[in-house]
Amino acid sequence: MPIKRILKIVFDIDPDDRLDLFKAFPVLKTIFKERRLHASIRTFGDIIFTFIILSGLFGPQDPKKNCAIFLSWGVWWPFLVLSWFFIGRMWCGFCPFPGLGRIVQRLGFTFCRPVPKSFEKYGIYWAIGLFAVIIWLEESTGIKDSPRATAFLILFILMGATISSVFFPLQAWCRYLCPMGRMTGAAATFSLIEFRPDHEKCKGCGTFACKRGRDGMRGCPVYLGAFAVRNNLDCLVCGHCVAMCDRDSPRLNLRSPFSELILNKGRFITCSFIIPFLMGSQLARFIFHGFDVEIWCQKTAICNMGIFSSLLIVGFLYAMAFVRIGAHTFGVTEDEVFGRFSPMIPIFVPMAFAGELIYRLNYSLSNAPDFFPTLGRQFGIGPLLLLTFYIPEWFFRFIDSFIMASSAVAALYVLYRFANDDFHGMVGRSGYAVTQALIIIMAASYFCVLPIWR
Numbered sequence: 001m002p003i004k005r006i007l008k009i010v011f012d013i014d015p016d017d018r019l020d021l022f023k024a025f026p027v028l029k030t031i032f033k034e035r036r037l038h039a040s041i042r043t044f045g046d047i048i049f050t051f052i053i054l055s056g057l058f059g060p061q062d063p064k065k066n067c068a069i070f071l072s073w074g075v076w077w078p079f080l081v082l083s084w085f086f087i088g089r090m091w092c093g094f095c096p097f098p099g100l101g102r103i104v105q106r107l108g109f110t111f112c113r114p115v116p117k118s119f120e121k122y123g124i125y126w127a128i129g130l131f132a133v134i135i136w137l138e139e140s141t142g143i144k145d146s147p148r149a150t151a152f153l154i155l156f157i158l159m160g161a162t163i164s165s166v167f168f169p170l171q172a173w174c175r176y177l178c179p180m181g182r183m184t185g186a187a188a189t190f191s192l193i194e195f196r197p198d199h200e201k202c203k204g205c206g207t208f209a210c211k212r213g214r215d216g217m218r219g220c221p222v223y224l225g226a227f228a229v230r231n232n233l234d235c236l237v238c239g240h241c242v243a244m245c246d247r248d249s250p251r252l253n254l255r256s257p258f259s260e261l262i263l264n265k266g267r268f269i270t271c272s273f274i275i276p277f278l279m280g281s282q283l284a285r286f287i288f289h290g291f292d293v294e295i296w297c298q299k300t301a302i303c304n305m306g307i308f309s310s311l312l313i314v315g316f317l318y319a320m321a322f323v324r325i326g327a328h329t330f331g332v333t334e335d336e337v338f339g340r341f342s343p344m345i346p347i348f349v350p351m352a353f354a355g356e357l358i359y360r361l362n363y364s365l366s367n368a369p370d371f372f373p374t375l376g377r378q379f380g381i382g383p384l385l386l387l388t389f390y391i392p393e394w395f396f397r398f399i400d401s402f403i404m405a406s407s408a409v410a411a412l413y414v415l416y417r418f419a420n421d422d423f424h425g426m427v428g429r430s431g432y433a434v435t436q437a438l439i440i441i442m443a444a445s446y447f448c449v450l451p452i453w454r
């Protein structure tokens with residue numbers, strides 16, 4: 001039964017259609033409830049990250065002899081980006097970064113201060129700023145070739161999550177400050193999966209155990225609780241509340257990836273900078289690599305940093321201009337139910353996701369053939385040097401073009417649904433055509449820089 005139903009939900013694009021995966025596959029619910037598989041996967045992740053950090057700090061510093069580089073930039077990052085589409089924010093349920101903070105809190109080393117209101121208001125800017133710094137470091141400082149610098153970056157995020165646990169209860173870092181979490185949340189609005197409550201079952205609930213916890217067990221780590229989840233932005237899909245709720249309310253739904261974009265219209269993506277920043281930074285990265293700036297700069301760090309910083313700013317302003325002009329040409333920025341919204345943000349979400357996926361997958365696939373030989377060189381295991389393979393150039397070009405073209409079609413589709421459903425009769429013909437043209441120009445911008453990039 002489910003295969004037909006699954007295909008219908010994914011390809012029929014009815015934003016209201018859902019398949020409750022807990023009902024269709026009860027084993028999934030058991031996994032979420034019992035937490036043993038979660039714990040094992042998390043422990044496995046902890047071991048891998050500990051290995052990356054130790055190998056980065058104390059292993060050989062030649063990137064050809066240290067697999068920590070590939071594990072972090074070639075496995076973890078691409079997996080994280082790919083997971084945005086397939087499982088939304090579910091990675092956060094297994095992420096090792098908050099682990100140390102949880103231990104610290106269990107040992108009682110926490111001031112448990114109320115989370116400042118400013119986190120709620122300005123945390124997003126901190127998260128975007130931090131993400132910008134990570135991208136900037138990644139591109140212009142050669143951190144990607146340095147095992148030690150990579151380990152320090154991971155340690156920095158780990159420390160951020162841990163220090164926040166010392167001052168504030170549960171996982172304030174994950175709710176307000178984590179750059180990866182914020183990007184993942186925004187991109188997960190274009191995901192096949194959502195975690196939601198059954199509001200009928202929540203009616204009259206007196207315990208709100210999903211948020212507050214019960215029987216000495218802590219509640220939702222990001223102060224939400226299943227009953228308050230209405231989008232994919234903040235919920236970590238950790239499933240912690242499944243065991244807390246005695247009314248069987250939480251659900252894991254399969255849906256069309258367009259569902260949230262069409263229904264919420266990007267309304268809850270509280271910051272309209274996230275998506276343009278992602279897109280602008282991708283264009284900047286493609287151009288930076290495409291023109292071999294490192295060679296022009298003769299490997300001078302300052303020159304590299306200066307050029308990449310300028311590209312990053314120009315890229316952001318370029319994408320932002322499309323968002324602003326698109327809002328103007330679309331002509332409707334106010335919704336009866338949701339109030340003000342920025343139509344180009346949900347329209348551009350698929351392209352922002354596609355650009356990041358192309359960038360990360362290319363790094364991963366380009367370096368994958370050297371993974372086992374690197375492992376062999378690092379640990380002196382001769383036979384591993386022979387375990388390599390070849391990926392032809394056409395394959396990269398095919399993947400890049402396929403992903404980008406699909407995302408442009410997806411963006412045009414979201415625009416079509418906006419103009420023909422919610423805002424039927426409100427979007428003028430010429431405004432619709434110009435907004436379409438903007439999407440095509442943005443896609444063309446990617447297509448212009450993609451070939452020179454490789």
Ligand code: SF4
Nearest residue numbers: 092095097174178181
């Ligand atoms: S928000 Fe960040 S630190 Fe928290 S679980 Fe997600 S990725 Fe990990």
Ligand code: SF4
Nearest residue numbers: 202205209210227245
């Ligand atoms: S999810 Fe469960 S615990 Fe939370 S409000 Fe609904 S019924 Fe109550």
Ligand code: SF4
Nearest residue numbers: 220235236238239241
């Ligand atoms: S609402 Fe439930 S699944 Fe979502 S973060 Fe809170 S405890 Fe985890």
